[in-house]
Amino acid sequence: MRDAQLGAAVRTLRRRRRWRQEDLARASGVSRALISTIESGQVTEVRISRLRSIARALEASLVVEMRWGGGALDRLLDERHAALTSATLSVLESSGWAGRPEISYSRYGERGSIDILGWHPATRTLLVIENKTELTSVEATLRKLDEKTRLASLIAAEQLGWRAEVVSRVLFLSDTTTNRRHVRQQERVLSSALPASSAMIR
DNA sequence: TGCTAGGTAGTTATGGGCGA
DNA sequence: TCGCCCATAACTACCTAGCA
Numbered sequence: 001m002r003d004a005q006l007g008a009a010v011r012t013l014r015r016r017r018r019w020r021q022e023d024l025a026r027a028s029g030v031s032r033a034l035i036s037t038i039e040s041g042q043v044t045e046v047r048i049s050r051l052r053s054i055a056r057a058l059e060a061s062l063v064v065e066m067r068w069g070g071g072a073l074d075r076l077l078d079e080r081h082a083a084l085t086s087a088t089l090s091v092l093e094s095s096g097w098a099g100r101p102e103i104s105y106s107r108y109g110e111r112g113s114i115d116i117l118g119w120h121p122a123t124r125t126l127l128v129i130e131n132k133t134e135l136t137s138v139e140a141t142l143r144k145l146d147e148k149t150r151l152a153s154l155i156a157a158e159q160l161g162w163r164a165e166v167v168s169r170v171l172f173l174s175d176t177t178t179n180r181r182h183v184r185q186q187e188r189v190l191s192s193a194l195p196a197s198s199a200m201i202r
Numbered sequence: 203t204g205c206t207a208g209g210t211a212g213t214t215a216t217g218g219g220c221g222a
Numbered sequence: 223t224c225g226c227c228c229a230t231a232a233c234t235a236c237c238t239a240g241c242a
Contacts (some may be wrong), residue, residue: 001217020203021204029236030236031236032203033204033205033236034208034235034237035238036203036204036205037205039203039204046235046236047235050235050236164238
């Protein structure tokens with residue numbers, strides 16, 4: 001949808017309710033000036049969170065999709081993830097662990113892929129590693145990591161013949177300002193679920 | 203309802219300091 | 223050297239007020 005179309009959609013839905021811009025502004029918690037800006041098609045400087053509030057007030061939903069170079073964006077995102085996976089494998093292997101990337105599974109209706117499965121033969125320890133270039137949702141990440149940790153010993157035994165006595169888990173994040181901020185904001189949840197810091201793990 | 207000016211609060215990038 | 227924290231400057235989104 002183009003910017004002008006988005007503005008027109010907001011206006012149409014607003015008028016359908018017989019609301020003035022003032023009414024929509026109050027319902028969505030933004031200023032009337034912003035409603036006017038959006039309806040005139042100048043959406044580029046408006047935050048997505050504001051557009052979502054307005055859509056919610058109109059009982060509509062906002063779907064944001066980023067496109068670039070056909071399927072090139074997916075490939076680029078994969079490249080960043082692959083680079084992080086590669087770096088993680090290097091750290092793992094230099095510490096005497098074996099590592100297998102992208103172990104897919106489908107069990108009990110749960111399906112997905114373990115980013116890296118680490119194995120330490122001497123201690124029969126299995127390490128479930130989750131790599132994130134961007135930490136968007138801590139809850140979703142921890143939920144998925146729990147699922148993978150729960151299934152890891154079964155998957156490792158079936159697919160790799162690794163019979164573990166201990167299963168642990170690690171979350172690797174790209175070192176970005178945004179990730180650091182998210183970690184600070186969700187510190188209590190993260191430190192409760194993953195108590196060991198980078199230095200301790202190393 | 204559209205538009206603008208001026209002001210403000212929040213966000214982000216960057217760099218430096220400190221301890222392990 | 224690395225990880226972490228913090229201060230700061232620059233930038234941006236959004237507001238109010240006011241006029242057409």
